[in-house]
Amino acid sequence: MTAWLTQHVRGFTATFARLARTPLGSALNILVIGVALSLPLGLYVVIDNLQASSQQITAEPQVSAFMALDANRAEVAQIEARLKRSPRVQRFRFVPRDQALQEIKQASGLADVVESLPQNPLPDAFIINAKDSTPRSLEALRDEIRQWPRVAHVQLDAAWARRLDAALRLGRLLVAILGALLALALVAITFNTIRLQVLTQRDEIEVIKLIGATDAFIRRPFLYFGALQGCAGGMVAWLIVSGGVYLLNRNLGELSHVYASLFQLKYLTAGGSLGLLLIPATLGWFGAWLSVGRNLALIEPVACK
């Protein structure tokens, strides 16, 4: 047990020594891995955030029904009565056209423009909350209201959210593809680094093979190296993405202040961060394993000349 532990501790220190022996090369490798990993990771963080906020917004989808511009009061009252009777409607709010105009004046700062209009261009509207907010029943409700007299236009507010959702699904697919490709790149980078190391340490490997080192012993520091390099790359990616989120949030702070809503990007979770260290470490280990396995076989001692 002690011997086993000693072996591993020694393998680990040897690995650090190896990293330190070529500081520039190691740093560049780690940077390349970090940048490569930060691409899908950054995209993932953005998509994750968008998804979270889209869920917030679509929590209560609404149907907006706009009356014809020349609909008179009786006609509006009739629609109101129908809405009250409809089993699909939970509650609704009536927005008279004059009130809508007032709201626009106040909210948009377009008071002058609105004043200059010869007449109110806005129709009366109903904002309706459905009892059942599944997309299908919302669509049914929309289609029903559309049939009613003097209703000019019915809009399902959830439509854009569903479109966003579809776009997000596409985005996640993109992240997966990008992630897979860059995982492959990480394995390839590690493979090549380790190959070069094995070649430069050919003499050492030959000698220790001659004096009875097992393949596992020879392989160990290289595997550690691959894992450590991947792990360090993951750390770099974490720093890049966290730095990016920080910068974006600072600017979003101003932006969301203007829009009077608080939209902030969330940082990576603890679990996500851990995965960001472990997954590249595993990939690096794998790349090193492939490389050492392949290149070690080529080095057989030809001692005693």
Added chain:
Amino acid sequence: MISLSHVSKRYPGGYQALHDVGFTIDAGELAFITGPSGAGKTTLLKLLVAIERPTAGSVIVNGQNVGALKPRAVPFLRRNFGLVFQDHKLLFDRNVFDNVALPLQIVGYGAKDAARRVRAALDKVGLLNYEKAPPITLSGGEQQRLCIARAIVHRPAILLADEPTGNLDAEYGAEIGELFRSFNQVGVTVVIATHDQTLLKRLAPRVIALKHGELAI
């Protein structure tokens, strides 16, 4: 300890290095394998440590049939040997101490235990004061003694040397010869492949002479 019977070795190119060689070396013996260049001395040593495999016959070391060993068993066979090379095969990226500690690291010795053994081995070859020195700063004779220290540090049953005095002048050669004799006196089986006649006269060992890949006597 070492037993060969009807051993032949033909290299892939068709070169016949050994033909029907058989002998036995008992535990604790001091044996020389002699013969001119190309007689098959080096091939013989390679067969013992499973760098090469015989094309015919059997090589038995410590009761193990070396020719039939699985690759994963080879490292453990090699731990029975201490190997001394003509070109030393030292690692120049680490100091004298770490070179000698290498076989102990491979086996997994604790640092303290290893340090004690390394110093004992360095003391035996007279390099105790060079612990921290890089091997490149040592003379040829000192490098050879360092190689010997590395070969004996894990207390192998068999010490195997290929032309250990090949690159050394007579005085150094005598020193090295004495070292081998002292190891043999404490029970280590010593096998030396050489054509150094001075060494032969000095140690007066059992001689296994090879000529054109066959036993000469």
